[in-house]
């Protein structure tokens with residue numbers, strides 16, 4: 315891939331709040347993004363989309 319004009323979705327780990335860039339998957343000429351399966355830092359498998367994190371964390375506290 316020579317160029318990637320899109321900015322990937324980002325995901326926040328619910329366990330330690332590490333931020334990961336989504337893994338891109340080609341889909342009919344477009345891309346979709348998926349969170350990692352497991353956090354490399356804390357092992358959590360729960361991720362929240364970066365755009366939803368503020369709302370999510372406010373609800374949890």
Ligand SMILES: [Zn+2]
Nearest residue numbers: 327330353356
């Ligand atoms: Zn984590």
